[in-house]
Amino acid sequence: MLILIKGGRVIDPGRLDGINDILIKDGKIAEISSEGSTAFGSELKEINATGKIVTPGLIDMHVHLREPGQEYKETIKTGCAAAARGGFTAVCPMPNTNPVNDNRQVTEYIMGKAALEGKIHVYPVGAISKGLEGSALSEYGELKDAGVVALSDDGLPVMNSMLMRRAMEYAGGFGLPIISHCEDLDLAAGGAMNEGEVATSMGLPGIPNASESIMVMRDIAICELTGTPLHIAHVSTKESVHAIRDAKARGIPVTAETAPHYFTLTHDAVKNYNTSAKMNPPLRAAADREAVRQGLADGTIDVIATDHAPHAAYEKDVEFELAANGIAGLETSLPLSLQLVEDGLLSLTDLIDRMSKAPARILGIDNSLKPGAPADITIINLEKSYIIDAPSFASLGKNTPFDGLQVKGKAVVTIVGGEIVWKGRGERSSRPQAAPKKVLYVNPKQ
Amino acid sequence: MEFNRKDILDMESLSADEINMILDTAVSMKEISGRSIKKVPTLRGKTVILFFYEPSTRTRASFDIAAKRLSADSISLTGSSSSIVKGETLIDTARNLEAMKPDIIILRHACAGASHLLAGRLKSAVINAGDGMHAHPTQSLLDLFTVREKKGSIKGLRIAILGDISHSRVARSDCIGFTKLGAEVVLFGPPTMIPKGIETLGVSVAENIEDAICGADVVMMLRIQKERQKSFLFPTEREYSKVFGLTREKLKNVKDDILIMHPGPVNRGLELASDVMDGPYSVILDQVTNGVAVRMAILYLVAGGVRNADTD
Ligand SMILES: [Zn+2]
Numbered sequence: 001m002l003i004l005i006k007g008g009r010v011i012d013p014g015r016l017d018g019i020n021d022i023l024i025k026d027g028k029i030a031e032i033s034s035e036g037s038t039a040f041g042s043e044l045k046e047i048n049a050t051g052k053i054v055t056p057g058l059i060d061m062h063v064h065l066r067e068p069g070q071e072y073k074e075t076i077k078t079g080c081a082a083a084a085r086g087g088f089t090a091v092c093p094m095p096n097t098n099p100v101n102d103n104r105q106v107t108e109y110i111m112g113k114a115a116l117e118g119k120i121h122v123y124p125v126g127a128i129s130k131g132l133e134g135s136a137l138s139e140y141g142e143l144k145d146a147g148v149v150a151l152s153d154d155g156l157p158v159m160n161s162m163l164m165r166r167a168m169e170y171a172g173g174f175g176l177p178i179i180s181h182c183e184d185l186d187l188a189a190g191g192a193m194n195e196g197e198v199a200t201s202m203g204l205p206g207i208p209n210a211s212e213s214i215m216v217m218r219d220i221a222i223c224e225l226t227g228t229p230l231h232i233a234h235v236s237t238k239e240s241v242h243a244i245r246d247a248k249a250r251g252i253p254v255t256a257e258t259a260p261h262y263f264t265l266t267h268d269a270v271k272n273y274n275t276s277a278k279m280n281p282p283l284r285a286a287a288d289r290e291a292v293r294q295g296l297a298d299g300t301i302d303v304i305a306t307d308h309a310p311h312a313a314y315e316k317d318v319e320f321e322l323a324a325n326g327i328a329g330l331e332t333s334l335p336l337s338l339q340l341v342e343d344g345l346l347s348l349t350d351l352i353d354r355m356s357k358a359p360a361r362i363l364g365i366d367n368s369l370k371p372g373a374p375a376d377i378t379i380i381n382l383e384k385s386y387i388i389d390a391p392s393f394a395s396l397g398k399n400t401p402f403d404g405l406q407v408k409g410k411a412v413v414t415i416v417g418g419e420i421v422w423k424g425r426g427e428r429s430s431r432p433q434a435a436p437k438k439v440l441y442v443n444p445k446q
Numbered sequence: 447m448e449f450n451r452k453d454i455l456d457m458e459s460l461s462a463d464e465i466n467m468i469l470d471t472a473v474s475m476k477e478i479s480g481r482s483i484k485k486v487p488t489l490r491g492k493t494v495i496l497f498f499y500e501p502s503t504r505t506r507a508s509f510d511i512a513a514k515r516l517s518a519d520s521i522s523l524t525g526s527s528s529s530i531v532k533g534e535t536l537i538d539t540a541r542n543l544e545a546m547k548p549d550i551i552i553l554r555h556a557c558a559g560a561s562h563l564l565a566g567r568l569k570s571a572v573i574n575a576g577d578g579m580h581a582h583p584t585q586s587l588l589d590l591f592t593v594r595e596k597k598g599s600i601k602g603l604r605i606a607i608l609g610d611i612s613h614s615r616v617a618r619s620d621c622i623g624f625t626k627l628g629a630e631v632v633l634f635g636p637p638t639m640i641p642k643g644i645e646t647l648g649v650s651v652a653e654n655i656e657d658a659i660c661g662a663d664v665v666m667m668l669r670i671q672k673e674r675q676k677s678f679l680f681p682t683e684r685e686y687s688k689v690f691g692l693t694r695e696k697l698k699n700v701k702d703d704i705l706i707m708h709p710g711p712v713n714r715g716l717e718l719a720s721d722v723m724d725g726p727y728s729v730i731l732d733q734v735t736n737g738v739a740v741r742m743a744i745l746y747l748v749a750g751g752v753r754n755a756d757t758d
Pocket of ligand 1: 154155181233234280
């Protein structure tokens with residue numbers, strides 16, 4: 001079948017920005033033209049993209065799909081459906097499944113399931129260490145062969161510096177980047193939220209900024225030693241941003257990501273023991289949020305990823321210190337990120353780069369709007385205003401601090417390999433009358 | 447003024463007027479404890495559940511006696527006998543208790559915010575008897591009561607709180623309670639035990655123990671958990687008692703009518719020298735006596751709130 005995306009503003013960062021038509025044939029981009037299309041016959045399906053933005057498919061390089069092992073939280077099927085709705089054509093699930101993705105069988109299981117019922121691309125991340133135990137390397141050669149695109153012990157930092165060194169040296173030989181969850185477990189021990197005046201007044205044990213940045217600095221040092229590309233996951237502190245900026249200036253092959261909650265919220269969101277704002281790393285202070293925003297603006301932080309962490313309601317509906325960490329992020333990432341453009345921090349092109357091209361570059365995935373490339377495309381309506389409605393998420397995880405927030409901007413069509421996997425049909429919120437929450441963050445420059 | 451609060455969760459949510467009302471009510475409650483028949487029928491037919499996930503003989507006994515002096519029926523549940531060990535959540539356990547129609551649930555829990563979580567879900571009144579490092583409002587109210595009783599008023603006093611501020615819910619509640627009634631609060635302890643941003647509670651931190659207690663009207667000593675030594679918060683008990691403990695030697699230049707208080711139980715000889723604890727300034731046992739009166743006042747006022755809610 002042929003698909004013609006007509007009249008949209010096509011932005012392929014670094015290559016293209018203008019009103020164009022895109023013709024998709026056999027799952028690939030066949031033609032891009034600004035001339036207006038000719039007749040292609042009755043087989044043609046036309047998508048009117050007038051007034052919309054057409055971009056290379058968004059990639060979320062940091063998600064937790066929970067399958068195998070915790071299918072009550074999320075399955076590959078529901079996670080991929082949530083991703084498609086959020087405008088993502090590809091996701092990278094972290095290896096902390098049960099069993100851990102540290103071997104060919106698990107990687108193949110995930111990829112097989114994804115091919116069967118996922119509809120979008122799933123590029124698994126393999127474990128740095130066997131069983132995420134931090135004591136022995138997993139088999140990178142076999143993992144790479146099975147299809148992993150990167151290695152990480154996400155959620156469980158590699159505390160042993162020698163193991164981290166060997167992991168980076170060995171991974172370098174297979175061209176696999178290491179994604180590091182930076183956390184010094186001794187320094188973070190017992191913590192439930194960001195250390196600071198909010199934690200002090202609520203009587204919650206704190207997690208200091210240094211527990212993150214100390215490991216960012218260590219891993220940069222190991223990256224410098226080994227030369228293997230290092231990608232730092234979910235940056236949340238100003239000290240981390242500074243360290244990464246310095247490392248990049250010195251030419252060290254380090255890249256970094258942050259998540260929408262770190263550039264939108266602060267630890268104030270935790271007040272009243274709000275477990276939907278509990279995550280690791282924790283939401284930080286206003287100065288950290290500002291540093292993360294500036295880091296995104298100047299390219300110190302390359303990627304916006306979600307760290308999508310779905311949980312069952314009962315795992316959040318408990319004492320704060322006992323509540324599970326993380327938020328469901330796939331269906332809120334795009335509008336929250338577009339707020340950066342609204343705030344004047346990022347150009348639209350740069351934002352699309354942070355959400356599609358940069359993750360593709362880091363992971364070595366072909367993701368562009370060149371003729372001949374796979375037709376992975378996201379069409380975005382920048383003007384659509386709506387209220388985030390967690391109960392209607394496609395994800396099984398409804399855990400988000402953004403429920404009820406008024407936002408603007410939505411993926412209206414998601415195309416993967418030439419197939420439409422998501423198309424917004426003027427879907428209605430289950431509670432259209434709900435009053436929106438007040439804006440969570442106002443850019444100080446406005 | 448009417449007391450319309452369903453729950454007592456922390457000192458932050460109580461207004462100065464409400465605090466004064468509780469303290470005034472406690473005065474007449476204390477009188478009941480002085481009678482030979484220490485019982486009035488005020489809360490006859492009311493059910494009070496003492497729900498203690500974390501052991502505390504003293505606070506539990508104080509609440510239990512307070513409930514009984516007001517003729518309420520009280521039952522005690524402790525962590526080990528509760529269902530949490532079987533995997534039931536706090537909310538589920540509480541719902542089950544509520545199905546038995548109690549009027550007041552008194553909760554002691556190791557997690558900050560636990561009583562907030564319950565109060566938001568239950569129709570029964572919830573009284574926080576200590577939640578993690580967060581709050582211990584009834585302890586704070588009995589501290590305020592004791593100081594007011596001895597000094598006549600709290601406004602303008604200087605209160606020094608010494609010791610492990612980081613892990614102390616009493617310290618947090620006292621900082622808020624005393625400043626709310628117009629006192630000045632100064633803190634001191636090992637730097638490892640002073641939490642970040644404590645100044646936002648409207649208090650200051652002294653540089654040494656002499657500065658902290660000089661000119662103080664009240665010195666509140668906090669209990670040191672000996673096991674904190676394992677998390678490197680202080681090197682040895684020997685050094686702690688020497689540098690941070692309150693000894694007679696350090697009391698040389700203090701006011702003649704200084705009050706020495708402690709939420710108990712005291713580590714004799716560690717944070718408080720034995721002779722100071724038994725000395726003329728100590729009002730530690732008065733605090734215990736007043737605890738019953740203050741808790742009677744709280745049960746009485748909160749039960750009144752519940753009664754009003756029932757007629758709606
Ligand atoms: Zn992580």
